[in-house]
Amino acid sequence: MKKILITGVTGYIGGTIAQKLLKKNYSVKGLIRNENQAEALKLLGIEPIVGSIHDEIFLKEAVADVDAVMHNADSADDAYAADSFVNILQNTGKTLIFTSGSAIFGGKENGEGNNFVFTEDIPLNPRLEMASRVLINEYILQSSQKNIRSIVIVPTMVYGEGLGLKKDSIQIPALLNFSKEKGHGVFFGKGENIWSNVHIEDLADLYVLALEKAQAGSLYYAENGSSTLKNIAENMSKKYDLQPARSLNVQEAVNRFGPAGGYFGFASNSLCSASKAKEELGWNPQYDSIETFI
Numbered sequence: 001m002k003k004i005l006i007t008g009v010t011g012y013i014g015g016t017i018a019q020k021l022l023k024k025n026y027s028v029k030g031l032i033r034n035e036n037q038a039e040a041l042k043l044l045g046i047e048p049i050v051g052s053i054h055d056e057i058f059l060k061e062a063v064a065d066v067d068a069v070m071h072n073a074d075s076a077d078d079a080y081a082a083d084s085f086v087n088i089l090q091n092t093g094k095t096l097i098f099t100s101g102s103a104i105f106g107g108k109e110n111g112e113g114n115n116f117v118f119t120e121d122i123p124l125n126p127r128l129e130m131a132s133r134v135l136i137n138e139y140i141l142q143s144s145q146k147n148i149r150s151i152v153i154v155p156t157m158v159y160g161e162g163l164g165l166k167k168d169s170i171q172i173p174a175l176l177n178f179s180k181e182k183g184h185g186v187f188f189g190k191g192e193n194i195w196s197n198v199h200i201e202d203l204a205d206l207y208v209l210a211l212e213k214a215q216a217g218s219l220y221y222a223e224n225g226s227s228t229l230k231n232i233a234e235n236m237s238k239k240y241d242l243q244p245a246r247s248l249n250v251q252e253a254v255n256r257f258g259p260a261g262g263y264f265g266f267a268s269n270s271l272c273s274a275s276k277a278k279e280e281l282g283w284n285p286q287y288d289s290i291e292t293f294i
Contacts, residue, residue: 001067001095001211003027007053007081008072009046010037013099013155015164016204017070018046024208029066031073040165053081060088068095068149068211076101082136090146097210098140102156102196102221103260104130106268110250111189113228114269120219120276129260137219144217151214155203156196156223156270159293169200171265172294175229176236178256185237185245188253188267191230195270196223199287209281221272224285229266235294 004021008014009030018028022045030046031053032038038048051058053073063069069085076099089096104126105118118124126134143150158169179185203222210220233245254262264270277283287293 003029003066004068004070004211005029005031005063005066006070006072007031008074009041010165011072012162012164012166012169012200013158013203014070014072015166016162016200017072017207019044019163020201020204020208022046029062031062037165044164053078053084056084056088059084063088063094066094068097070097070099070207070211072099076133076136079132079136082140086140086143086146086148089148090143093147093149095149095151095211096140096143097151097153097207098137100133100137100152100154102154102270102272103264103268104133104137104154105270105272106130106264108263109193109268110263111187111191111193111229111247111267113190113192113194115194115271116269118221118272120221129264141217141219149216151210151216152219153207153210154219154221154272156198156221156272157290158198158200158203159290160200160287162200163204172232172290174257174261175232175266176240176294179233179236179242180240184243185233185235186248187229187233187245188248188250188262191233191247192228193267193269194226194228196226196272197290198222198224198274199285199293202285202287205285206277206281206283209277209283213281218280220277220281221274222277223272223274225288225290226271227290232290232294235291239294
């Protein structure tokens with residue numbers, strides 16, 4: 001495999017994966033929605049192609065000359081794009097690596113802690129709000145029966161500086177901006193809810209290893225450490241000279257970040273183990289402290 005198509009290549013995860021692949025002499029095509037960032041991608045060594053992930057005719061042409069597809073563009077909840085890639089790639093033997101998200105573990109705990117650790121062999125019984133995401137993951141994995149080398153990776157809270165066009169993650173910057181506006185670190189409810197986390201470069205290394213080594217139908221959780229939201233908020237207060245961290249009502253999180261972000265991104269637990277990736281793929285993450293990067 002030498003030529004890879006990445007969706008979401010202008011984003012945080014996709015852009016960092018692209019740089020890791022280029023350093024290993026892979027050829028990278030990047031799907032973008034418009035031409036505004038085409039020149040910037042070319043300067044990074046990425047071949048831009050402009051089109052929609054909801055245009056199957058375009059996608060079929062886009063994947064014709066590649067060996068693998070890494071789908072990162074708002075993919076976790078997009079059943080239409082998932083189905084399109086499966087339809088196009090079936091019976092080709094090509095690789096499809098699909099990006100999910102660890103909010104699937106959330107129990108809508110409203111800031112209460114839960115230290116249950118999920119592993120890939122534990123069946124998920126997701127809340128209604130996350131059920132479609134789990135079904136999409138299962139659909140992708142089952143496509144291995146259609147002669148697709150399908151792989152699903154589930155990142156946790158990602159932190160660190162991206163290597164592509166987008167440098168910042170989602171959760172930490174969003175919480176930091178909210179904290180700065182309030183004048184103090186913020187958490188929701190008790191803030192005892194726990195999120196596993198992973199550095200962006202370690203995560204991108206996992207994608208490369210999965211591309212090179214994973215078996216069809218493989219699912220991998222990506223983490224190398226964990227933290228409560230209260231601890232993250234306290235570190236924000238300390239490192240940005242804000243007032244001591246304090247609790248806000250979960251409704252404030254919903255008002256600020258929307259229902260999915262409020263209830264699941266910042267007030268639920270998302271705790272898992274990446275032992276499978278470490279054992280099967282030899283993944284050896286280098287960063288284990290999210291606090292260092294706040």
